[in-house]
Amino acid sequence: MNRIDSPFRYARPVSAFLALFVVLLLPLAAATAQTTTVRSVEVPLRGGQLTDGDVRLLENETPALSLPATVDRVVYLVFGSNEPNLNDSLRSYAENDDRSLLSGSEDKFAPGSLIVAVGMDPRRVGVACGDDVCNAINFYASGRMDGILDEMRVPLRQSGDPNIAAALLAGARAAGDTTVVAEEKEESGVSGWWIFGGIGSAAAAxxxxxxxxxxxxxxxxxxxxxxxxxxxxxxxxxxxxxxxxxxxxxxxxxxxxxxxxxxxxxxxxxxxxxxxxxxxxxxxxxxxxxxxxxxxxxxxxxxxxxxxxxxxxxxxxxxxxxxHGDGAVRRRHLTEMHEDLTEARTRVSDDGLRDDLAEIDARVLALRDTPDAPAFMDSYARIITDYRIIIEAVRKREFDDVEPDDDNPAPRIWDDSWRPGYGYSGFVPFMTVNSWHESATGSAAVSSGTTTGYSSGGFSGGAASGGW
Structure with missing residues (x-):
């Protein structure tokens, strides 16, 4: 019996050792896999605000942030001049300066991307993400967007002179912390206690x-x-x-x-x-x-x-x-008008107005197909005139909370958002009127005035922005 049992007399100790090994090794392996997650940190746009030291700070601190594994690319952008709706500037940057930030279908931001931005003129903060990242950070949950943007606003307002690098880092940190929501900060006072604790321990520094x-x-x-x-x-x-x-x-x-x-x-x-x-x-x-x-x-x-x-x-x-007949310029501005009309048709609820917008859009597309037409500018001016009448009807029926005035100025020739035809007989595009409306309703309903949409259609990337 002793000779038969002898091969198995170490089975129980060995099994126990293997079990202990597995228990200890698996968490270590998981932790190792987590800490070896590689993600790029990019600061391609400084907006005349970030120093080399600021960039090094972002590059050194970002890898230590607690971000979902889906985030493989963090991009920080600072716009020296930007659109009133910062989402439009984020979209424009992706489409014109770095198309790797676009998804395969080019109608959203690229998977794995987290974009944090500050706009200087006008003053805006914003965060955008690929669909997988937006889902992982619970971006669309109640209070999340406002909470992230509020965290960015703190270092931009606290000293009277904005700390841009700190705001960018705060945005990325808040994006990775799903407990950061506007309601929690207002009701439970979590952020308030953190601030008071910080004041008590390191106010002088x-x-x-x-x-x-x-x-x-x-x-x-x-x-x-x-x-x-x-x-x-x-x-x-x-x-x-x-x-x-x-x-x-x-x-x-x-x-x-x-x-x-x-x-x-x-x-x-x-x-x-x-x-x-x-x-x-x-x-x-x-x-x-x-x-x-x-x-x-x-x-x-x-x-x-x-x-x-x-x-x-x-x-x-x-x-x-x-x-003077530049076909590329003519087609580009007609394409912008087509996108503006498309967005208007998706937002306007009145069937009659939508039919009027569709008719204008058909004329825009027809003119875009004949950019060398001898009477091109006359046709373009008639489209602007007729579109202005419809936009005015939209404003009166559906956006009666806004008026073109000093608080809602139309783009002028010295603005970078101006386009040929803006201001003609008082014309402003739908995206401008809609921006006025969102500002009016946002300021009444939400103190931060967070914007999640875009001024023209064809793009649905996850993004949120607001003033600071």
Missing amino acids: VTAGSLIWALRNRRRRMREHYDHVVENYARVASQLDSINVRAHSLSSPLADDALRRDWEDVRTRFLAIDTTVQRLSGIGDEVDDRELARRWREITEAYETVRQMENAEANIDEFFRME
Whole structure:
């Protein structure tokens, strides 16, 4: 018996050892697999705000965030100038600058992607994600979008000078933490306790760090604005006569008195800053930060005026090319109008208005097929006129909470969102009226005014944005 049993006398200890090994090894293996998840961290757009140190901070801190395994790519974007609906800028960046951020069907954001963005002009925050990531972070749950955006707003508002890098990192962190929801912060006060705890333990360090960062950021931004004025004013000024000639040579019906007044407005303001720019240029390239800070009002005025003139120059050139038969320009603007009409038809509830919109859309597509038509500009102007009448009916019947006024300004020739025909007989596209409506209803219903849609159709990527 002893000889027969001997081969098995270690079976029980070995089994116990193997069981213990499995119990210890499996969690270790799982943890190892989790910690070896590789995801890229990209900062392709700094918007004149992020320093090299900010970028290193994002690249170093992001891998340590608790994010779902589905996230294999975190992209941080800072827009120096952006659309009022930041979702449109995110979509435009993906479509025009980095198509790898689009899904295979190109109507959503790419799987595995988490995009966190800050817009500077106007001030906006936003988060977008591929479908798999949106599901993994519970993006569409009640309060999640508002909660994420609220976390981003804290470092943008706390010191009077926005901490862009901290806001981006806060957005990514909040996206990975599914407990971050707006209702919890308002009702349970979790974030409040965290803030009070932070104040109690490290108030001095946070305050000192914020002040130092704010000072450095303000100096950096002021120097960038100063450099932009010094480097670009002379070029634009040297071209001003030719831009003026081109502006006055516009001869289609769309070049009405309102457009000419806008041009004279921005031109007059540009000429008026000549003395200011000469004075700024005279302080030299080696000017120190203190001198720039002393002249911040002059620098800010000059910078904004130069930027507006640059936009006006680009818009007048686009209009000129459209009038003179550039087929690519004509097709592009008709495609934008088609997308605007498509979005209007999906949002408008009145059947009669939808039929009117469909009729206008058919004319748009027909004209797009004949961009070299001799009477193209006249046909385009008639479409704008008829579309304006329908948009006005939509506004009165369904969006009676908005009026074109100082709070809802139509794009002007110096705005980068202006297009040929905007402002003609008071025309604004549906996407603009809808943006006014969303702002009005959002401010009444939700304090953050979070926007989840896009100004034109054909795209349904998960995104949320709002002001800060």
